[in-house]
Amino acid sequence: MNHFFKVKSLEEVMALTSRFFPVESEKIDVSQGFSRVLAKDLVSQKDMPGFRRATMDGYAVCANSTFGASESSPAWLEIAGTILMGDVPNFSIKQGQAAKISTGGMLPKGADSVVMVEYTELVDELSVEIYKSVAPLQHVIDASEDFAKKETVLSKGTFIRPQEKGLAAGLGFSQIDAFKIPKVGIISTGDEIIPIEEEPSPGKIRDINSYTLAGFISEAHGIPVHYGIIKDDPEALKIAVEKALEQTDMVLISGGSSVGTKDYTVDVLTGLPDTDILVHGMSVSPGKPTILAKAGSKPVWGLPGQVVSAMVVLKIVVIPFLNKLKGLDPKDRTIRIPAKLTRNVSSAQGRRDFVRVLLEKKDGQMLAKPVLGKSGLIRTMIHADGLLEIGDHVEGLEKDTLVDIILL
């Protein structure tokens, strides 16, 4: 094992997402589709909506019957019939005629537009006055105007928001091919870590990382699977990692920071079959001691035990790998908010710094206020709305600099 592993930059670590591939796909009900990722292109089998449809309540007309119509000189049209919702009109209209129609109704043959009811006045049962002209295809959606037959409407790798879910449903895909939801195994290590149900004696601390890490995995629409707290014992850690690798798609190990136990994680990972250590230290703060291995096809992470560092590394570094496993572009769905820095922030050259900030809107401008307090305090993560990224070659940022904040 190479103990002199070169510390990697954030970009070098991110580039390693290319070494991992999406999990298998499965057929799911479209009703369960929200937050999933499409594993196959969705191609429309028919035109959508499939017929010429009104988008307003009013009268279906031939647009040229209304040309020149105004308040002072209305067009007078004969009412040829009324269209019931969901029905195919059993009549057609020609110039000089109109048909009563509601939003969503099917236009009769001959009609190319709809006059809004607000611009009409019923004269008697058989005639209506029109006060405003319409253009052809105004207030209608044509048969293939939303999506045409054989069109690729959603591509493989698309995150399914509510609208994509609705579109798939509207096209009749009651089942869709989606990537499985990756399972992420979570292991906490350290002789000082105790289950949260226990009362810590001095020197001991409750297991926070299992809870925060699982939270971020849930937030990113993965499935966290807990493997408990492992004492600083390489054999026990090896058994836990092997079990987690068997049952999940990615494994997170947090901690392992006792004197002389620092390299337990690397040693255990090096001892696994078909495993490469890809990262052993990153020039990222917080998060320097991060380890990434590829065990078979699966990523295994050694995360800092310090709770704030573990959270930042998870959010910034690990989630892009989870995205890759989900079938997404690794950088997809990371939201950054432009904001103005409220004070000078110093930073060390040669590393990427992530500073916790609070966002506040003032006079229409979003302000990013660095959260004060020692970096090891969970309190700072509770008070923070986001993270400010400071580049490797920057000594610091001045007050009033415009920055992009990664939402927490």
Add this chain to the structure above:
Amino acid sequence: MNHFFKVKSLEEVMALTSRFFPVESEKIDVSQGFSRVLAKDLVSQKDMPGFRRATMDGYAVCANSTFGASESSPAWLEIAGTILMGDVPNFSIKQGQAAKISTGGMLPKGADSVVMVEYTELVDELSVEIYKSVAPLQHVIDASEDFAKKETVLSKGTFIRPQEKGLAAGLGFSQIDAFKIPKVGIISTGDEIIPIEEEPSPGKIRDINSYTLAGFISEAHGIPVHYGIIKDDPEALKIAVEKALEQTDMVLISGGSSVGTKDYTVDVLTGLPDTDILVHGMSVSPGKPTILAKAGSKPVWGLPGQVVSAMVVLKIVVIPFLNKLKGLDPKDRTIRIPAKLTRNVSSAQGRRDFVRVLLEKKDGQMLAKPVLGKSGLIRTMIHADGLLEIGDHVEGLEKDTLVDIILL
């Protein structure tokens, strides 16, 4: 029933959130806490971390033993012992002494700071040289520095992110009081609407709204409950609404736009016991025909049948009410991204317009590009990343205006 209900502004509708109250609370495992809302203040029972803890690997010292230490003139300290992780040191140190310690370890009595290992050199088993001075409390977290005993660490109404979940766990709250997850009943109406599994004949359209509305409810961490498609029949709608009101905390009815059936929803709601119609039309586009009733204590919505309008109203208007039911501030967790408009956008005075936009980053500036195409096309929601809000008294916005985009 008052058929001449005054159309309400968006602010007037939003103010009605005050007429509704959070659902009941329940005890849940903190492991299930992500995305829930605290129903009781969380007060720490003990100091956190509870002991003076190292935040770096190195040597625990009395800071004044290191004053003046430098590369050229190191301080020489006697090693009094090594602290094992999770252990209470069985020795104390005094000036001139140091104890080997790892991140997370408990400082021995007498020590007030930690010198990072990088600035030390072991002379022999019993002595170490220190090359850099430290200040008192440097590289340590004091016993009550993160949270003090009896401090309110998280308030009622807090949305539980991964860090709040971890904090609650770290304080030993294996169970927490959280508001129940509101259930939202979803009813689609309209003679033209068919189940998605069926092949639509001309004039018919598949039920898209049930899927999009449920998606937005899931996204906002509510539980959607489906009550199917109801034909334009007031009696059938009444039965469905009564059932949904019995089983859920809020009800959404989309559609009801057939000729002569427009007021079915209002009529049905008016006929329910203990029900007030609060909104019957909003000066919001899309979304004008929106209806809000208070049935007993529960909100019941009549949403437009048009799929894009239904989505926009849900996102902009209904979600704040869901937040209120969840125990959140209604406006909480609405993310807006500042961006520069790429073209002129016109708008009607006297109403709030929501325009779909695509976000694109260019030269470090976020650009908001209005999505072209008729408002009734689902395609426009698929291409959109967000919604641009245009004020009631604005005729339009000019190219290059700085705007805030609500993320979709």
